[in-house]
Amino acid sequence: MRLSLLIGWCGVATFAQGPAAQPFSVPPNDAPELAAVGKFAVGVRTLDLVHRGQPDVLNYSAEKGIPTYDRPLKIELWYPATLAAGQKAGTVYESAMVGRAPAPGSPATFKIAGLATRDAAPVAGQKFPLVIVSHGYPGSRTFMTYLGENIASKGYVVAAIDHTDSVFGEVRGFPSTLLNRSADQLFTIEELSARGKRAGDVLSGLVDETRVAIIGYSMGGYGALASSGAPYSKKSAAATMVPGKAMEPWTAGHPQFGAHRPAGLKAVVAIAPWGAQPPVNSWDAEGMAGIKIPSLFIVGDQDDVSGYEQGVKRAYDWAVNSERCLLVYENARHNTGGNPPPPDVALPFAARQSFEEPVWRKDRITAINQHFVTAFLDLHLKGDQSRRAYLRVPVKRSSEAVWPGGPGEARGPEFGTGEGASEKYWKGFQKRWALGLQMSCVDPAR
Numbered sequence: 001m002r003l004s005l006l007i008g009w010c011g012v013a014t015f016a017q018g019p020a021a022q023p024f025s026v027p028p029n030d031a032p033e034l035a036a037v038g039k040f041a042v043g044v045r046t047l048d049l050v051h052r053g054q055p056d057v058l059n060y061s062a063e064k065g066i067p068t069y070d071r072p073l074k075i076e077l078w079y080p081a082t083l084a085a086g087q088k089a090g091t092v093y094e095s096a097m098v099g100r101a102p103a104p105g106s107p108a109t110f111k112i113a114g115l116a117t118r119d120a121a122p123v124a125g126q127k128f129p130l131v132i133v134s135h136g137y138p139g140s141r142t143f144m145t146y147l148g149e150n151i152a153s154k155g156y157v158v159a160a161i162d163h164t165d166s167v168f169g170e171v172r173g174f175p176s177t178l179l180n181r182s183a184d185q186l187f188t189i190e191e192l193s194a195r196g197k198r199a200g201d202v203l204s205g206l207v208d209e210t211r212v213a214i215i216g217y218s219m220g221g222y223g224a225l226a227s228s229g230a231p232y233s234k235k236s237a238a239a240t241m242v243p244g245k246a247m248e249p250w251t252a253g254h255p256q257f258g259a260h261r262p263a264g265l266k267a268v269v270a271i272a273p274w275g276a277q278p279p280v281n282s283w284d285a286e287g288m289a290g291i292k293i294p295s296l297f298i299v300g301d302q303d304d305v306s307g308y309e310q311g312v313k314r315a316y317d318w319a320v321n322s323e324r325c326l327l328v329y330e331n332a333r334h335n336t337g338g339n340p341p342p343p344d345v346a347l348p349f350a351a352r353q354s355f356e357e358p359v360w361r362k363d364r365i366t367a368i369n370q371h372f373v374t375a376f377l378d379l380h381l382k383g384d385q386s387r388r389a390y391l392r393v394p395v396k397r398s399s400e401a402v403w404p405g406g407p408g409e410a411r412g413p414e415f416g417t418g419e420g421a422s423e424k425y426w427k428g429f430q431k432r433w434a435l436g437l438q439m440s441c442v443d444p445a446r
Contacts, residue, residue, distance in 0.1 A: 023090070023115040024339050024366060025149035031367035033415045033428035034374040034390060038154030043081030043120030044091060045202065047159075049073040051187045054180070058165070058173045060243040073184055074162040076141040077192075078152035079206060080128060081120035091118045093142040096169035098354045108169070110342045112142055115149045122206050129211035129381040130192060130264075132185050133160035134220030136337065137274075138171045143338045144217065146366040147373060154374060156381075157207050161188055166219065175242045181223030182250060185214055186260045193262065211381045213267040215373065217337030218306065221273025222282065225315065226250060228268040229290040231257045236282045238275060252287050267380040269373055271298040271337040276315040277307030288318035292444070295324040296376045296391075298369065300332025300357070301438075320445040325391050327372055328438040330399075331359040340366060360436070368437070371428060392441050394424045398434040401425040 025042075027035040054071040076093075083089060091114040098110075131151055135143050141160040148158045163184050165172040189212055196207030216224030226232060231252040232239050239247045249256040268291070275282035299312040306312050308328075316326045329336055340362040341355035356362050375390035395401050402424040403416065416434070418427025426434040 023113045023149060024146035024363075025115045025153070025370075027150075027367040027370055028363050029413075030364070030430065030433060032371035032430070032433075034372075034378075034387075035150070035367040035370035037115070037150060040080035040123065040153050040155060041083050041089060041120065042116040042149050042152045043079050043122060044114065044116035044118055044149075045077045045079075047075040047077055049075055049188065049191050051184070054183070055244075055246045057175045057179055057242055057244065057246050060246075066244040066246055071164055071180065071184075073164060073188065074141060075188065075192075076148065076160045076162075078116055078148045078158040078160075080123040080126075080152060080155055080157075081117060082123055083117055083120055087117060087120065089117045090114060091116055093145060095140050095142045096167065098168055098351060112145055112339065112342070114145055115153070122202065125205070127196075127206060127208035128155050128157045129213070129377070130189065130207050130209065131156050131158045131377065131381075132188055132212070132214045133158060134181065134185055134214065134216040134223055135160070135163065135166075136218030136220060137166050137174075137177050138168050139163075139166065139217070139220070139338070140168050144215075146339050147215065147369060150370045151373065151377065154378075156377065157192075157203075159188055159192055161185070163220075177219060178238050179242050179246055179250075181216075181219055182226040183260075185216070185220075185223050185227045186262070189214075189262050189265065190260065193264070208264075209262065210264040211266055212262060212264040213269065213377055213381055214265070215269040215271070216273060217271040218274045218334070221270035221306075222275040224268050224270055225273055225275075225283070225288070225291065227261065228265065228293055228295065229258065229261065230283055230288045230319070231290060232282050233284045233287055235284075236275075237280045238282050252284075265293060267294045267296075267377065269296045269298070269376060270312075270315075271369070272300070272303055272306045272334050273297070273312060273315060274306045277311030283315065283318065285318045288315055289321050291319045291322045292446070293322060294376070294380045295319055295322045296327065296372065297324065298327045298329075298336055298372070300329045300334065300336050302331055303334045303336075305334035323442075323444050325372075325376070325439060325441040327368075329357075329360060329365065329368075330436045330438065332357050332365070335362070336365055336369070375428075389418050389427050391439070393426045393439045394418060395426075396438055396440055398426050398429070398437040398439070401429075401434050403431045
């Protein structure tokens with residue numbers, strides 16, 4: 001079973017450097033309604049967290065068992081900010097090259113233009129919901145800046161994790177990722193929530209630990225589903241790959257499972273989550289039924305890494321105790337979660353297929369994700385009931401939506417309202433532009 005090939009990003013780019021002219025967090029003008037940047041200026045800081053006393057499965061030996069170590073986690077933190085007079089908005093992130101290591105002669109890093117302002121002062125006197133962003137295998141804390149910055153501008157504190165042993169150019173054994181993904185997410189929630197209560201901390205008074213969500217892409221989704229209440233099956237291929245029985249606390253029936261799940265975790269977004277597909281089978285139906293918070297699954301129906309019918313859709317179908325929605329990109333593969341590729345560069349195919357989709361424009365995918373993730377988080381973390389109509393669309397397939405009015409009637413950039421018996425069109429999408437998508441939402445069985 002070639003798991004490393006299934007979930008690794010393919011290839012390495014060779015190109016000249018240069019940041020984008022426009023941040024990926026700013027959607028194009030054909031974006032659906034809720035993708036627009038919010039009212040808050042955005043600040044960004046890099047934090048270094050340490051999760052002490054963690055099992056070091058990569059140094060396991062039959063004679064000595066599993067040693068422990070202090071596990072470092074680097075965090076990119078976006079938050080609503082107040083800019084000082086004359087302070088210029090914007091930053092440039094630098095990421096290691098996609099893949100496990102750059103090819104000989106290629107640059108080691110690439111640049112990403114950002115909307116946020118480095119070390120800007122947080123908005124004072126107001127708490128905001130906390131959102132954790134968890135990348136794929138491998139990935140980085142800046143691989144989803146389009147989502148992190150965009151959500152922060154709408155009144156959220158967003159923490160994107162560099163998952164140790166799973167970061168571009170710094171990949172180590174896969175058992176570390178299998179074991180630590182959920183643990184990293186839950187520890188980050190715990191640590192940032194504690195810092196939000198600590199006088200004098202940059203996060204003091206900023207984090208509302210009672211309203212928390214996790215967004216996980218690919219391996220990040222594998223961890224996010226466990227963090228949200230779905231224990232792994234003891235029989236899964238993933239569980240058997242981790243030595244020394246270290247995975248047991250994360251499996252079904254173990255008394256420690258869920259011990260670190262915070263009461264404030266209210267919602268989960270799983271974008272192309274890895275692990276439900278055969279032959280991995282990380283969960284069974286009973287385990288996935290453990291998710292009792294609202295969930296949004298996002299996937300391409302041609303996903304060739306996490307799988308669709310026997311992968312992500314199966315996980316969605318099994319999450320029967322969750323109020324859940326499934327957004328499907330027709331004819332999309334696995335790259336439905338990350339940033340677009342760096343612009344103005346000559347990407348070879350091996351690198352381009354780590355960013356792009358064969359059919360979809362990538363900036364179209366990121367804008368649609370911004371729209372639906374905003375609706376989902378606003379509904380379930382802020383209680384904004386007006387957002388429900390953006391998720392509970394009038395027809396499942398957007399291609400079958402009907403715009404009100406006569407054939408050829410010009411309506412300009414007007415958004416569909418989703419209201420009235422005559423309008424069977426997805427709320428928040430422009431005329432002719434709701435195409436190639438499916439959305440299903442169901443109430444929990446309980």
